[in-house]
Amino acid sequence: QVQLVESGGGLVQAGGSLRLSCGASGRSVSYYSMGWFRQAPGKEREFVGAIRGSGDTTAYADSVKGRFTISRDNAKNTVYLQMNSLKPEDTAVYYCASADVGLPRAAFDYKYWGQGTQVTVSS
Secondary structure (H helix, E strand, O other), X not given: OOEEEEEOOEEEEOXXXXXXXXXEEOOOHHHOEXXXXXXXXXXXXXXXXXXXXXXXXXXXXXXXXXXXXXXXXXXOOEEEEEEOXXXXXXXXXXXXXXXXXOOOOOHHHOOEEOOOEEEEEEO
C-alpha cells in the first residue's frame, strides 16, 4: 500500500507559478506511474498529467500542456507538478495518485490517492 500526501498549494495571482509536491510512503514510487488530477467545485475530477515510474515519459491534458511540468525524484519518493502561467480556471483541488502501468488518463485506473491540496488563482 502507498500513502500519498500533497503539499504546496495556495493562493497565487494569474500569471504566477506554484510547485506542488506529492510525497509517498509505504512503497517506492518508482514502481508506479504517478498522475495529477484536479477537481473544481461542481465539476468532475479531471486529468492533469502523468509520469511513468522511470520518469522518461509524460502525458498532459491539452489545457495545461506547455504550462505545467511533472517530474519525479525517486530517491526522495516524491513527484512534483510545476505550474506556470497560472489562470483562474486552474483553480481546483489538486490530487496525486498512483497507477500500476502506463499513463492512464482515467481516474478509475489509479489505485492510491492523496487527500488533495487547494490551488486558488486570482484574476
